[in-house]
Amino acid sequence: MDFLEKRIKEQRAEFDHIERVDEGLLWQSIQADLAPPVSEAKVVQSNRFLKMYAIAASVALLMMASWFFYNKQNTVEVAATPEPQNFVPHFEEELGYRQTVSDTEEEIGFKNIDRRKYEDIFYELEMLETIHNEFREDLPTMSDKERAVNVLQKYYERKIRILERLSREIEKKSQYEKRINEKPAM
Secondary structure: OOHHHHHHHHOHHHHHOOOOOOHHHHHHHHHHHOOOOOOHHHHHHHHHHHHHHHHHHHHHHHHHHHHHHHHHHHHHHHHHOOOOOOOOOOOOOHHHHHHHHHHHHHHHOHHHOOOOOOHHHHHHHHHHHHHHHHHHHHHHHOOOHHHHHHHHHHHHHHHHHHHHHHHHHHHHHHHHHHHHHHOOOO
16 A cells, blocks of 8 residues: 555545535635726726717728718719710720731741640730730720720730730740751751
């Protein structure tokens, strides 16, 4: 037997005797250790502030909801009265841009290029065309003609830049292939 078991057997009678503790006195002692009691005046005052904050929050929420619905209603009204359906903005430079795009495509042999070699550039061109087609579909509902002209201008400028990049990539590849073919065999 170890020391602990021996000690428990010797003092078994003392362990079996349980003292009753006054629960009310114990609870009072715990409450005294906690925070001091809150006075009734503070409770009423804090309730008053809570009510004021709740009212202010409700008013703010109501104002935001009203503003949201008012703006939504106004944007629907603007969209409901589009310009005539035949509105297609033409700007003087568009023919020049189209001609530049056509010349660049013809110069690099655009229709005969192996798209797998320049996958990322063709992907960019496809995305640009997709966005441009969506813009053309939305064109009848646009009311700002200047903005429409700017969007068209940026489209052509981006397309020309992408085609020029494609031309440079084709040139790089052809030069690389020439260098590889010209190297003497060892």
